Amino acid sequence: MRLYFLIYATVGFLRLISYVLTGYLVLLAEFFHGIIDLLILSVLKKAEKISLKPPDEQHPFGHGLAENIGALTVSIAFITIVSFELIREGLIKIMNPGEFKYPFIAIIVLLTTLFLLIIPLYLSTEKRGHLFSAIRTELVNDTLSTSGAIAGVILSAFFPLSDGIFTVMIGLIIAANGLRLYRENAEILLGFSPDRDFYSKLNTIVSDFNEVKDVHDIIAVFTGRNKIHLDMHITVDGEMKVNEADDLTVKISSKIKEKMPEVDYISIHVCSRSSGRFRRINEVNERS
Numbered sequence: 001m002r003l004y005f006l007i008y009a010t011v012g013f014l015r016l017i018s019y020v021l022t023g024y025l026v027l028l029a030e031f032f033h034g035i036i037d038l039l040i041l042s043v044l045k046k047a048e049k050i051s052l053k054p055p056d057e058q059h060p061f062g063h064g065l066a067e068n069i070g071a072l073t074v075s076i077a078f079i080t081i082v083s084f085e086l087i088r089e090g091l092i093k094i095m096n097p098g099e100f101k102y103p104f105i106a107i108i109v110l111l112t113t114l115f116l117l118i119i120p121l122y123l124s125t126e127k128r129g130h131l132f133s134a135i136r137t138e139l140v141n142d143t144l145s146t147s148g149a150i151a152g153v154i155l156s157a158f159f160p161l162s163d164g165i166f167t168v169m170i171g172l173i174i175a176a177n178g179l180r181l182y183r184e185n186a187e188i189l190l191g192f193s194p195d196r197d198f199y200s201k202l203n204t205i206v207s208d209f210n211e212v213k214d215v216h217d218i219i220a221v222f223t224g225r226n227k228i229h230l231d232m233h234i235t236v237d238g239e240m241k242v243n244e245a246d247d248l249t250v251k252i253s254s255k256i257k258e259k260m261p262e263v264d265y266i267s268i269h270v271c272s273r274s275s276g277r278f279r280r281i282n283e284v285n286e287r288s
Contacts, residue, residue: 004120008038011113018109022102024156025093026149026163027109029086029170033145036074036174037138043070051224061265064224068185075181083178086171093164100163106153114146141177145170191221194228198260202230205259211236211248217269227264230256238272245270 012034019027047070053063100106117139152166198220206215214235223229234252236245249268256263 004041005038007116007120008034008041011116012038014109014113018106022106023098023100024103024106024153024163025089025167026152026170027106029090029167030110030113030146030149032086033142033170033174037142040071040074040138043074046070061223061229062227064227064264065189067225068188071181072185072189075178075185083171083175086174087168090164090167090171093167094161095164097160097164100156100160103153103157107150110146110150110153114143114150117143117146138177141173145173188222188225194220194222198228201260202256205255206234206252208255209248209252211240212252213237216271220263223264226262228260228262229265230263231267231269233269233271235271240270 012031015027015031015034018024019031044067047067050066051062051064053059055062120139148166148169152162155162199218202218202220203215206212212234215232216235217231217233219231221229234249236248240248249270252268253266256266
């Protein structure tokens with residue numbers, strides 16, 4: 001992780017110095033883009049550390065949502081501060097294009113930063129996990145926006161408005177990333193339920209147990225990234241003994257966790273008859 005932070009800090013410094021020397025607004029836009037990426041990495045790294053804390057008395061389902069809260073905070077900063085300001089400054093630049101100095105410096109700096117970004121992008125392809133997945137996404141966005149900035153600097157020699165146009169484009173890219181990040185994490189925090197494939201797979205697993213006559217009142221929600229809390233009721237023969245029912249729930253829980261590792265917590269209620277408010281498995285069967 002230190003390598004990624006070092007590269008982003010170096011890239012940010014070069015972009016800022018280049019903006020001061022040349023006056024290309026697109027370089028300032030790229031500087032802020034890099035700062036946001038650093039904030040994302042810092043927040044996600046800290047949130048990932050918090051999310052690994054075990055459950056306690058005040059947080060019985062653990063701290064998995066910390067990562068989503070951190071990402072949501074960063075996404076709001078994306079949309080309301082950085083992207084808005086870049087789009088505003090870009091529009092001002094389009095209406096009042098200024099003079100630029102030392103375009104070759106801007107191009108050299110941008111090409112250098114593009115090369116520096118490609119290195120961690122290549123290294124991250126061998127890494128696994130949500131943190132490195134986010135890093136890869138941001139590195140791809142950065143290389144694309146840097147390529148656009150290079151095009152903007154080159155075109156500004158013939159078309160001065162291109163500096164402002166490409167600045168607005170980078171602002172829109174940041175806003176789009178912020179909206180995507182906001183939507184993905186807001187869904188989880190609002191109690192997002194898994195898709196139909198999850199319930200279909202659950203149906204297949206539970207159906208293997210002949211003692212289970214029916215499954216009802218199923219509620220599954222995300223309690224973190226790739227962590228699901230599952231609550232379900234099963235119907236069994238009314239003559240089944242308590243210890244037999246208890247053994248059955250243990251077997252079902254073990255099988256579900258074996259086949260569906262994303263299920264972090266399972267609560268199974270045993271019933272002698274079905275009442276079913278949320279018959280998710282039956283619904284899946286009827287639609288299949």
